[in-house]
Amino acid sequence: xxxxxxxxxxxxxxxxxxxxxxxxxxxxxxxxxxxxxxxxxxxxxxxxxxxxxxxxxxxxxxxxxxxxxxxxxxxxxxxxxxxxxxxxxxxxxxxxxxxxxxxxxxxxxxxxxxxxxxxxxxxxxxxxxxxxxxxxxxxxxxxxxxxxxxxxxxxxxxxxxxxxxxxxxxxxxxxxxxxxxxxxxxxxxxxxxxxxxxxxxx
Amino acid sequence: xxxxxxxxxxxxxxxxxxxxxxxxxxxxxxxxxxxxxxxxxxxxxxxxxxxxxxxxxx
Numbered sequence: 001x002x003x004x005x006x007x008x009x010x011x012x013x014x015x016x017x018x019x020x021x022x023x024x025x026x027x028x029x030x031x032x033x034x035x036x037x038x039x040x041x042x043x044x045x046x047x048x049x050x051x052x053x054x055x056x057x058x059x060x061x062x063x064x065x066x067x068x069x070x071x072x073x074x075x076x077x078x079x080x081x082x083x084x085x086x087x088x089x090x091x092x093x094x095x096x097x098x099x100x101x102x103x104x105x106x107x108x109x110x111x112x113x114x115x116x117x118x119x120x121x122x123x124x125x126x127x128x129x130x131x132x133x134x135x136x137x138x139x140x141x142x143x144x145x146x147x148x149x150x151x152x153x154x155x156x157x158x159x160x161x162x163x164x165x166x167x168x169x170x171x172x173x174x175x176x177x178x179x180x181x182x183x184x185x186x187x188x189x190x191x192x193x194x195x196x197x198x199x200x201x202x
Numbered sequence: 203x204x205x206x207x208x209x210x211x212x213x214x215x216x217x218x219x220x221x222x223x224x225x226x227x228x229x230x231x232x233x234x235x236x237x238x239x240x241x242x243x244x245x246x247x248x249x250x251x252x253x254x255x256x257x258x259x260x
Contacts, residue, residue, distance in 0.1 A: 010222070012214045039213020041222050067207070108207055130204045151209040167240070174236045191223040192233055198216050199237040 009106060012040045013065035017092045019074035020046070020185040028184065029172070029193070030138040031069070033165040034145040036197040037156045040067070045092075046190045059095060066107060068096045069148070073114035073136060075122055090123055110148050112141075138165055167200045168193070 014035050018028060035042040043065055048057040062068055070093040077083045096109040111129065113119055114136035119126050132147060134140030142161040175196055176182065181189050214222070220230055 011211075012209075013222070036219075038209065040209070041214050041219050043222075047223070110204075146206075147204075148206055149209055150206040151213065153212055167244075171236055171240055174240075175233065178232050178236065188229075191225050192229060194223055195216075195220055195225045195230060196233050196237060198219050199233055200241075202216055 008064075009066055010041065010043075010064050011066050013067070014040050014042050015062045015065040015068040015096070016042050016044045017062075017068060017070040017089055017096075018044065019071070019086065019089065021074065024074060025184055026138060027071070027073075027134070027136070027141055029169055030141040030165055031071075031145075032190075032193055033168045033197050034142050034161050036194060036201060037161045037164050038145065038149045038151055039154070039201075040149070042194055044190060046185060046187050049187075058092060062092065062095055063099055063107070068092075068107065068109045069112060070096065070109065071112045072119055072122065073112070073134075093123075112144055114140075138162065164197060164200060168197045171196050171200070 016031055016035070018024060018031065020028075032042050043061050045054070045058050045061070047061065048054055070089055072089055072093070075086055075089055077085050093109065093111065096107065100107040100109055111119065111126065111131040112134055113131055114134060116131075116133045119131055132144035134144045139158060139162060142158045142165070145161065146156070146158060172184070172193070175192050176184070176189070179186075179188060179192060183189065184193065219225075225233075
């Protein structure tokens with residue numbers, strides 16, 4: 001059992017449970033730009049160093065964040081043999097559901113997918129749950145983030161978030177070049193991308 | 203449709219975000235430089251656009 005001894009819940013923290021593949025890069029950037037646009041802090045399992053037991057760190061990060069978003073749009077069977085379904089995203093969603101049930105009012109989880117009713121076939125236990133459908137588009141992600149969050153002091157809309165996304169995307173080649181990285185899913189790149197989005201916002 | 207979560211307060215600052223994600227001051231400076239350059243380029247582009255005369259129909 002993971003305990004949050006000494007660590008407080010990050011009130012503005014959002015645990016992002018997403019697939020790390022090349023086809024998802026655009027949506028990955030969209031989630032980062034959108035979450036930063038709401039003045040929240042995204043967190044992912046990418047921050048987890050290899051030296052620690054991955055599951056412990058995932059739980060620690062997830063439980064520290066007040067919110068979690070679980071994107072199930074890539075829960076599919078892998079192409080490489082042996083063909084295996086990807087269980088990480090639904091598994092982490094299960095951890096979040098369990099944590100929020102045990103700690104009412106402390107953690108809020110949301111499910112996103114690219115198709116409206118697919119989850120009823122892949123995880124029928126979620127029947128009766130309202131999920132957020134982004135149809136696999138950047139604009140869809142921004143729209144659904146606006147359906148998930150609202151901030152009274154400054155209310156970002158889809159147009160504002162799209163502009164932030166485009167600006168962030170324009171900065172990516174330079175950030176990668178300076179970091180000597182080809183992969184957006186590296187821990188350092190994730191942190192740098194988040195900071196770049198924040199820098200654009202300020 | 204679920205009601206949106208109402209976020210309280212102004213949200214995280216840039217400093218809090220950098221600390222939370224472990225972005226070192228050196229990397230912050232590099233990113234700041236990259237974004238400043240892009241902002242400058244965007245400004246120049248906008249200026250150039252505003253200087254262009256509006257197209258008129260013949």
